[in-house]
Amino acid sequence: MSTTTIKVHGMALATCTARVLLCLSEKGLDYELVPVDVAAGAHKQQPYLSLNPFGQIPAFEDGDIKLFESRAISKYLAVKHKDTGTDLLRSGCxxxxxxxxxxxxxxxxxxxxxxxxxxxxxxxxxxxxxxxxxxxxxxxxxxxxxxxxxxxxxxxxxxxxxxxxxxxxxxxxxxxxxxxxxxxxxxxxxxxxxxxxxxxxxxxxxxxxxxxxxxxxxxxxxxxx
Structure with a gap:
C-alpha cells in the first residue's frame, strides 16, 4: 500500500492538472496521480464532488488537507516546501x-x-x-x-x-x-x-x-x- 500522502486527482494531459504536477516535479516531491474518468463524467459525481464541488479537475489531498484550483494548490505546495527544490515564489525577498x-x-x-x-x-x-x-x-x-x-x-x-x-x-x-x-x-x-x-x-x-x-x-x- 502506498505511503504517499500527496494525491492529485485529475488527468496528466489536462492543463490545470499539469500545472500542479509541474510544481510537484520542480519541488522533487513524491505524489500519486489518481486518474479521473472525465469522459464518463466521474468529475461531476460523488465521490469526486466531495473533493471539488465545482466538478472540475484537479483536486488535491495532502494528508487531511483537501484543495482544488490548480493555482491555489501550486502556491500551497510552494509555500509548504519553500526550502525544497526550486524556489518558485522567492519568498525570501x-x-x-x-x-x-x-x-x-x-x-x-x-x-x-x-x-x-x-x-x-x-x-x-x-x-x-x-x-x-x-x-x-x-x-x-x-x-x-x-x-x-x-x-x-x-x-x-x-x-x-x-x-x-x-x-x-x-x-x-x-x-x-x-x-x-x-x-x-x-x-x-x-x-x-x-x-x-x-x-x-x-x-x-x-x-x-x-x-x-x-x-x-x-x-x-x-x-x-
Missing part, C-alpha cells in the same frame, strides 16, 4: 516575491482566457470531431498577441518573467504553451524572439520534460474510448 505574484496574476487574468479558447478551438474540438471557428480563432489570436507583445518587451529586459530567475510565474504558462506550440498558431510564440527563447528555456527544464510525457495529444482520443 519581498521585492522579488511581489514581482512573481504580479506576473502570476497576469497569467491568470490576461494570458489564460484567450489561450484557453484557442486550445479548445484548435485542439480539443478537432479531436472530438468539430472544426475550428476561424473567426473565433483569429479574434483570440489577436487578443493573445496583444498580451504577448507586453511579454516580449518584458523578456527583452529579463531572462524570465519576474527577473533573472525561474519562478511560478513562468511555470503557470507552461501547460497551455505546450499545446499551442503543437498548432499552426505556434507563430504567436516563434514570431517573437524573446518569448521564443524563453519558451525554449522553460520547456527544456527536467520538470517540464517529465510532465509533458503525459500530455501527448493522442491521449485525448484514448480518454474517449
Amino acid at each position: 519581498l521585492k522579488e516575491s511581489a514581482i512573481v505574484e504580479t506576473w502570476m496574476e497576469v497569467e491568470a487574468h490576461q494570458f489564460n482566457a484567450p489561450m484557453r479558447t484557442l486550445i479548445h478551438q484548435l485542439i480539443l474540438g478537432p479531436l472530438r470531431g468539430s472544426v475550428p471557428d476561424e473567426k473565433i480563432v483569429e479574434t483570440e489570436v489577436d487578443k493573445l498577441g496583444k498580451v504577448l507583445d507586453v511579454y516580449e518587451q518584458r523578456l527583452s529586459q529579463t531572462k524570465y518573467l519576474a527577473g533573472d530567475f525561474y519562478s511560478m510565474a513562468d511555470l503557470y504558462h507552461i501547460p497551455s504553451l505546450f499545446y499551442i506550440m503543437k498548432t499552426p498558431k505556434a507563430s504567436v510564440v516563434t514570431g517573437r524572439p524573446c518569448i521564443h527563447a524563453w519558451w525554449n528555456d522553460i520547456s527544456s527544464r527536467p520538470a517540464t520534460i517529465e510532465v509533458s510525457q503525459g500530455m501527448a495529444l493522442d491521449k485525448f482520443l484514448s480518454q474517449k474510448k
